[in-house]
Amino acid sequence: MWLRRKWLLEISKSLYAATARKRPLQSPQTFYNRSVSISRRRFFTHATAVPLVAAAAARPLRIVVTGGHPGDPECGCAGTITRYTDLGHQVALLYLNRGEGFCGGASLSQCGAIRTAEARKACDLLKARAIFADQYDGRAIIDAARYETFAGLLSAEDPDIVFTHWPLDSHRDHRAISMLALDAWLKAGKAFALYYYEVAEDTTPFSPTDYVDISTVESRRRAACYAHTSQQPDKWYPKQVEITRSRGIKAGFPQAEAFLRHPESKPALLP
Numbered sequence: 001m002w003l004r005r006k007w008l009l010e011i012s013k014s015l016y017a018a019t020a021r022k023r024p025l026q027s028p029q030t031f032y033n034r035s036v037s038i039s040r041r042r043f044f045t046h047a048t049a050v051p052l053v054a055a056a057a058a059r060p061l062r063i064v065v066t067g068g069h070p071g072d073p074e075c076g077c078a079g080t081i082t083r084y085t086d087l088g089h090q091v092a093l094l095y096l097n098r099g100e101g102f103c104g105g106a107s108l109s110q111c112g113a114i115r116t117a118e119a120r121k122a123c124d125l126l127k128a129r130a131i132f133a134d135q136y137d138g139r140a141i142i143d144a145a146r147y148e149t150f151a152g153l154l155s156a157e158d159p160d161i162v163f164t165h166w167p168l169d170s171h172r173d174h175r176a177i178s179m180l181a182l183d184a185w186l187k188a189g190k191a192f193a194l195y196y197y198e199v200a201e202d203t204t205p206f207s208p209t210d211y212v213d214i215s216t217v218e219s220r221r222r223a224a225c226y227a228h229t230s231q232q233p234d235k236w237y238p239k240q241v242e243i244t245r246s247r248g249i250k251a252g253f254p255q256a257e258a259f260l261r262h263p264e265s266k267p268a269l270l271p
């Protein structure tokens with residue numbers, strides 16, 4: 001029992017440290033007490049210390065979801081992003097490039113503009129902000145200068161939580177931004193929580209540690225993904241739904257987005 005109490009105390013302290021930063025408090029009722037750390041499923045099986053966790057979330061969290069291309073953060077995390085922004089938290093989608101490499105039937109010279117507009121529309125639907133790292137689609141570069149630039153972009157956001165691609169994804173741009181995010185996290189002394197997400201047809205193998213119930217926001221998640229018209233969402237969105245349904249079976253929800261917390265990351269307050 002003593003060990004269990006000690007564990008709870010440690011969890012509580014780390015959660016408080018994860019959120020007790022310099023930004024101003026907002027009214028606690030702005031936030032839904034379900035801003036519980038780890039996945040609720042896991043947490044409730046181990047503890048009843050929810051009020052302390054909810055109190056620790058009584059200010060807007062800053063969250064950055066990084067993605068290789070416009071549409072990736074939406075594909076893997078739109079439900080979770082919606083849950084966060086509904087609670088009053090601040091979410092930015094940080095795209096490595098503007099999708100210059102493909103935009104359906106339009107000429108390649110138009111792709112950057114078309115896909116930037118699609119990303120902005122998706123972000124509007126999610127009540128999030130779009131940020132672009134301005135690398136080039138399919139030609140991601142990782143070198144000392146890009147590590148610095150990317151770390152600067154993330155640092156400017158002062159994030160509590162960063163989501164990024166699984167580093168073994170099949171697309172090289174996904175792997176690139178995953179490395180850039182990891183490096184920024186290390187450079188920041190692991191100051192923010194670092195989680196990985198999955199996208200259809202790219203992410204294998206993936207063994208999630210945490211789940212977010214997205215059942216109630218499914219229609220808005222779909223709308224954000226379908227904002228990327230040039231990416232022919234009819235082809236890939238159903239595959240992502242298959243994933244969230246199967247994750248939901250595991251987590252006990254109709255649909256769930258699944259994440260893997262970096263083993264050395266502090267736990268995040270997930271919605």
Ligand SMILES: [Zn+2]
Nearest residue numbers: 068069072171
């Ligand atoms: Zn991608």
